[in-house]
Amino acid sequence: MPKYNLLKLVQKTAVALNVDSISTIGETDESLDIASLAEDVYYEIISKHNWPHLSALAQATSSVDYPNYLRLPEAVRRVESVRYNCIEIGGTKPIYKEMKYKHKDDFLATQNLLDTTKTNVVLCTDPSGVQYPVYNDKPPTYYTSFDEEWLAFDSFDSSEESNLQQSKTQLIVIREPVWSSTDEFIPDLPVEAFPLLLSELISTASVTLNQEANQKEEQKAARQTRRMVGNSYTVNNALEIPNYGRASRK
Numbered sequence: 001m002p003k004y005n006l007l008k009l010v011q012k013t014a015v016a017l018n019v020d021s022i023s024t025i026g027e028t029d030e031s032l033d034i035a036s037l038a039e040d041v042y043y044e045i046i047s048k049h050n051w052p053h054l055s056a057l058a059q060a061t062s063s064v065d066y067p068n069y070l071r072l073p074e075a076v077r078r079v080e081s082v083r084y085n086c087i088e089i090g091g092t093k094p095i096y097k098e099m100k101y102k103h104k105d106d107f108l109a110t111q112n113l114l115d116t117t118k119t120n121v122v123l124c125t126d127p128s129g130v131q132y133p134v135y136n137d138k139p140p141t142y143y144t145s146f147d148e149e150w151l152a153f154d155s156f157d158s159s160e161e162s163n164l165q166q167s168k169t170q171l172i173v174i175r176e177p178v179w180s181s182t183d184e185f186i187p188d189l190p191v192e193a194f195p196l197l198l199s200e201l202i203s204t205a206s207v208t209l210n211q212e213a214n215q216k217e218e219q220k221a222a223r224q225t226r227r228m229v230g231n232s233y234t235v236n237n238a239l240e241i242p243n244y245g246r247a248s249r250k
Contacts, residue, residue, distance in 0.1 A: 001194050007183035009201060010034045016202045017210055024183055034205055039179050041200045042187050046177060053190050055080065058171045060151060067163035068124045068134045070151045078174040082151065085168035086139035089160055096170055099153070100142040107144035108132060111154065126152065140164065 004012070007025055013034050014022050022028065025035040046054075054077070060070035072079065082099040102110070114121045114133040123131045127150055135155035143153045156164050177188040189197060 001191070001198070003186050003189075003191050003194055004198070005183060006035060006038060006181065006185045006187070009038050009187075009198060012198060013038075013202050013205050017205055025181065030209065033209060034201070035181055037205050037208060038187075038197075038201050039181065041204055042179065042189075042197060045189070045193065045197060045200065050174070051190070053188070054174050054177060056173055056175050058173045058175075059166050060169045060171055062164050062166040064163055066125065066127060066150070067136075067158075068140070068153045068156050069127070070153070070164050070166070070169060072145075072149060072151065073171070073173070075176040075178070076173045077176045080172035080174065082143060083170040084140055084153075084164070085170075087160075087168075089157075097139070097141075099140060102142050102144050104144045104146050107142070107152065107154070126150075 007022075010025050010031055011022050014020070014031065017034075019030050019034075020028070022031045025031050058073045058076065060072060060082075063069055063071060082101075083096045084099055086095045086097045087093070088095070111132045111134060114135070116123060116133050120135055120137040121133050122136045124134045125131050126146060128146070134153070136158040138155050139157050139160075140153035140155050143151045145151055153164060179185070179187070187194075187197060
């Protein structure tokens with residue numbers, strides 16, 4: 001099966017439901033209902049699997065106001081890994097080190113043990129206004145997130161930089177796909193997942209619009225679901241971030 005645009009998905013579903021022919025998704029109330037169901041089904045499918053095609057490289061945004069913080073990019077469902085260039089002063093060769101994740105409680109407990117009377121320990125402020133101590137004489141080694149928008153790190157090297165730098169970040173993320181309710185929009189799925197999308201859509205539309213189950217499509221959807229589970233991959237991730245509409249992160 002090729003990749004179908006939204007109009008084609010709606011048309012095929014309409015045929016399965018014995019609905020009048022549709023030339024555009026805005027043509028009838030039924031076509032609009034099917035298109036709306038397609039969006040629901042799509043995001044349900046997206047939520048059930050770890051889709052390799054949604055993986056991407058990204059950079060976090062730095063802030064002069066929060067020197068040990070980096071802000072997650074927009075439209076991210078999950079963070080797979082975080083690396084930072086811990087290049088030495090005067091060095092020319094990048095040294096990207098993977099940052100270890102700490103649960104927010106463990107992170108705060110560890111930071112609160114630091115002695116703020118020492119010259120290499122400073123109080124930094126979270127975007128919420130809460131303060132806690134961090135080292136200011138070494139690159140970061142681990143991180144957490146208190147609000148699932150900012151990444152908080154244990155340290156920064158003030159002799160090298162006044163705050164953590166966007167240009168030194170490497171993130172592997174799972175991006176949040178975008179839906180568009182237009183005829184030509186093609187859902188962001190690999191081609192092998194389109195039979196599942198169509199079967200789930202027909203099955204859902206049969207129950208929702210016709211008040212009757214389509215056993216054939218339910219069986220097809222179940223087979224496709226098992227197939228897609230076999231094709232998905234296992235993810236070890238540190239930070240789960242819920243879907244806020246604009247983004248969800250890890």
